[in-house]
Amino acid sequence: MADNRFHLAWFMNFTPDEWREPFGQGGYPWDGQFYIEMAQSLERACFDLIMIEDKLMVPETYGKSRDLSLKHAMMVPKADPAPLAVAMGMATRHLGVVATMSTMAYPPFMLARLSSTIDSLTKGRFGWNVVTSAEDLMAKNFGMDRLPPREDRYAMADEYMEVVGKLFESWEPDAVVLDRENGIYADGSKVHTVDHKGRFYQVRGPLNTVPSPQRRPVYLQAGASPRGRDFAAQHADAIVSVANGVEGMKEFRADIRARAEKIGRNPDDIKVFFCITPSLGETEAAARARYEQVTLSDNFVTDVLISISAITEIDFAQYDLDKPLPEKLVTNGESGTLDKFQQWGSGKTLRQLAADGGGGLVSSLELIGTPAQVAEKMGAAMAEVGGDGFLITTPVLRVSRRYITEIVDGLVPELQRRGLTRTEYKHQLLRDNLREF
Numbered sequence: 001m002a003d004n005r006f007h008l009a010w011f012m013n014f015t016p017d018e019w020r021e022p023f024g025q026g027g028y029p030w031d032g033q034f035y036i037e038m039a040q041s042l043e044r045a046c047f048d049l050i051m052i053e054d055k056l057m058v059p060e061t062y063g064k065s066r067d068l069s070l071k072h073a074m075m076v077p078k079a080d081p082a083p084l085a086v087a088m089g090m091a092t093r094h095l096g097v098v099a100t101m102s103t104m105a106y107p108p109f110m111l112a113r114l115s116s117t118i119d120s121l122t123k124g125r126f127g128w129n130v131v132t133s134a135e136d137l138m139a140k141n142f143g144m145d146r147l148p149p150r151e152d153r154y155a156m157a158d159e160y161m162e163v164v165g166k167l168f169e170s171w172e173p174d175a176v177v178l179d180r181e182n183g184i185y186a187d188g189s190k191v192h193t194v195d196h197k198g199r200f201y202q203v204r205g206p207l208n209t210v211p212s213p214q215r216r217p218v219y220l221q222a223g224a225s226p227r228g229r230d231f232a233a234q235h236a237d238a239i240v241s242v243a244n245g246v247e248g249m250k251e252f253r254a255d256i257r258a259r260a261e262k263i264g265r266n267p268d269d270i271k272v273f274f275c276i277t278p279s280l281g282e283t284e285a286a287a288r289a290r291y292e293q294v295t296l297s298d299n300f301v302t303d304v305l306i307s308i309s310a311i312t313e314i315d316f317a318q319y320d321l322d323k324p325l326p327e328k329l330v331t332n333g334e335s336g337t338l339d340k341f342q343q344w345g346s347g348k349t350l351r352q353l354a355a356d357g358g359g360g361l362v363s364s365l366e367l368i369g370t371p372a373q374v375a376e377k378m379g380a381a382m383a384e385v386g387g388d389g390f391l392i393t394t395p396v397l398r399v400s401r402r403y404i405t406e407i408v409d410g411l412v413p414e415l416q417r418r419g420l421t422r423t424e425y426k427h428q429l430l431r432d433n434l435r436e437f
Contacts, residue, residue, distance in 0.1 A: 003437045006382045007389030008412070008421050009096075009273050010042055011240070011397070013053040014079040018400040020299065025401070030079060032087050034401075039088035039095055041404050045412040046422045048389070048433055049096030050088065051129055051220065051240075052081035053397060056105055057137035059310035063317040072299070074306040074396065082114060089122030096430035098127035098220055103160045104153070105133065105142055109203055112167040115217045116209040124213030124429040129220040130235065132157050134311055134333040150332060154227050156200045161235050163201050166194040168216040170206030186210075218430050224336025233259035238271040238434060240391055242340060243364040249274050249385045271388040271434050274364040276378070277395055280406045284369040291368050295395070301354040303396045308354075312338045321351040362393055371406075375414035382420070 017034055019027030025034055039050055058076045059069040069076050081099040089097040099118070101111055111128075119126040132153040133139070136146040147153065175190035194205035222240040223232035232239045233256050243249040257267035281287030294300055305316045312331040319325060328344045341353060348356070365381055367374045378390060392407060415421040427433045 004379075004383065004419060005421055005437050006378075006387060007271060007273065007434065007437075008045070008047045008415075009049045009051060009238075009389060009391045010038075010047060011051050011053060011275065011391050011393035012038070012399055013397045014081055014084050015075070015077065015397065016073045018398045018403075019073060021400055023400045023402040024398075027073065030077075032079075032084050035084060036087055036091045038399070038404055039092050039097070041408045043092045043095040045408040046416075046425065047095060048422075049098050049127060049218075049430060051098040051127070051391070052084060052100060053129075054078065054081045054100040054102075054131075055135065055138065055310070056102060056133065057135055057141055059306060060137060061313055061315050062306045062309035064315060068302065069306050069310070072303055072306060074303050075310050082118065085126065086118055086121055089118070089125055092125075094125070094425040094428075094433075096125045096127055096218065096433065097122060098129050098218070100129040100131055102131050102133040102138070103157045104138070104147065108160055108163040108201055109167065109205070109207070112164045112207055113209055115164075116168065116207060116212045119212035119214050119217050120210070124431075126212075126214070127218035127220055127238075127430055129222075129240075130157070130161070131222075134313075136313060136332075147332065150225075150335070151227065154231055157231060158234075159198045159200050163194070163196050163198070163203050165216070166196060167203070167205050167207045168211075170194055171211045173211060173215070176210050214429055214431055218434065228336070229256060229259055232256065233265065233270065234263060236270055237431060238273055238388075240273050240275065241364070242275045242337075242362055244340075245365060246381050246384050249364055249381065253385055253387065269435065273389045273391040274385075275362050275391045275393055276365055276367055277363040277393055278367040278374050278407065278411060280369070280371055280374060280410055282370065284373060287368045287370065295355045300395070301351055304354040305350075307396055308337070308341050312341075314338070316350065319350050321354075322349050324349055325353075362395055371410040371414045374411055375418060375420070378415065379418055379420045 016027035018024035042050055055075055055078060058066050060066045062068055085097040085099040115128050139147045170192050172190035176186050177184055191206050194203060196203045218237045219235050220238045221232040221236040223229050239256060241252050243252050253272045256272060260267045260270055279287050279291040281290055309316050312333045314329055314331060324347055325342055329342055331338050367377055416423050425433060426436060
C-alpha cells in the first residue's frame with residue numbers, strides 16, 4: 001500500500017504566550033515550563049519537531065520607536081532559543097527540537113560546538129534553523145553599521161555552511177575508542193584540523209566536542225527568493241515555506257526538488273513543510289467567527305504591522321490604514337514576506353492587508369472549520385502537492401494552551417484516523433524520522 005502520511009511540525013518562539021486572551025497564561029513566568037509542556041503535548045501527538053523562531057534586536061521600525069513593540073510584547077521580549085531547545089529535548093524522548101541561530105551572529109566554531117552539544121544532550125534530535133538575519137538593527141548589536149546586501153549574505157552563508165560541515169566531520173566516527181586498558185580515550189590520528197581560510201572565515205579546528213549522534217544537526221531553512229531556493233536546495237534537510245494555495249505549494253516543492261536534483265542531491269532527502277494556521281471550532285461557522293474576531297481586532301492589526309515593519313525595515317505606521325499602499329515597496333530585509341504581504345495591485349487597504357496576515361501571511365491554505373473538515377482539506381491538499389508536511393503556527397507566533405489542545409486532541413486524531421500522520425515514532429534520530437516517509 002502507498003504511504004499517504006505527511007509530517008507535522010510546529011513553529012513558535014520563546015516570547016509571551018497569548019497574554020491578553022482569557023485562555024492565556026498571562027505572559028509570565030519565563031522559566032520555559034509552558035513551552036516544555038507544549039513540547040510534551042506535541043510528542044503525545046507524534047509531531048516530528050518543534051521549531052523556535054528568533055530575532056536578535058528590539059524592533060524600532062514601526063512608528064520609529066521601540067515603544068509600541070514593547071507595549072504589545074510584539075517580537076520583544078524574546079529569550080534565547082538554544083537553552084529552551086535543550087530543556088524541551090530533555091523533557092521528551094522522541095520529538096525533534098529546532099533552534100533558530102543566525103550565521104551573522106555566531107562564529108562558525110561556536111555554532112558547530114553548540115549544535116553538537118545539544119544534539120548529544122537530546123540523543124540525536126536537534127535541528128538548526130539556518131538564517132542569515134534580515135534586520136540592520138540586529139547588525140548594530142554585532143559590530144556592524146548595517147547588514148551586507150542579500151547576495152553577499154548568501155555568499156557568506158554558503159561559506160559558513162562549508163566551514164561548519166568541516167568542523168562536524170573533524171572527528172572521524174570511531175575517533176572515541178575508550179580503551180581503558182591502554183588509557184586511550186580518543187585516537188588523535190582520527191581528529192583533524194580543518195585549516196579553513198576563505199573569503200569570509202578563517203577557522204583552524206578541530207571541533208572540541210565528540211561526534212554527536214547525528215554528527216551534524218538537521219538543517220532547516222526558509223528560502224523564498226531564487227537565491228534562497230538555491231541555498232535551501234543545496235543545504236537543507238527540511239525547508240519551511242508559505243505558499244499561495246495548492247498550486248503555489250506544488251510549484252514551490254517541484255522547484256526545490258528540481259534544483260536539488262540538478263546539483264546531485266536526492267530530492268526525497270529534502271522535506272518541504274508548508275506553514276498553516278488552522279482555525280478550529282465545533283462548527284464551521286463558530287470557527288470562522290473566532291477567526292474574524294481575532295483578525296479584525298485593533299490589537300491584531302497593530303501586532304501584524306509591528307512584525308512586518310521589523311522584518312522588512314519599512315515603517316508601515318507612515319501609511320493610512322484605510323487606503324491602499326501608495327507604491328510597490330522593496331526591501332533588503334525579508335523580501336518574500338514583503339511581497340506576500342503587500343499583494344501589490346489588489347487594491348486592498350493596509351488594514352485589510354494586515355487582517356489577511358491572520359492567515360495569508362503565515363498560512364499556505366485557508367483552514368477554517370471543524371477538526372474533521374480541516375483534516376480533510378489538509379489531506380486533499382497534500383495528496384495533490386505530493387508531500388511532505390505541514391508546519392502549524394499562529395499569525396503572530398503566540399499560542400495558548402487551548403489552541404495546543406485543539407490541535408493535539410482535536411485535529412491530530414482526525415488526521416491519524418485518516419492514516420495521514422504518524423501514530424508512533426520508529427526511530428531515535430530526528431533525521432531518520434524525517435526520512436521515514
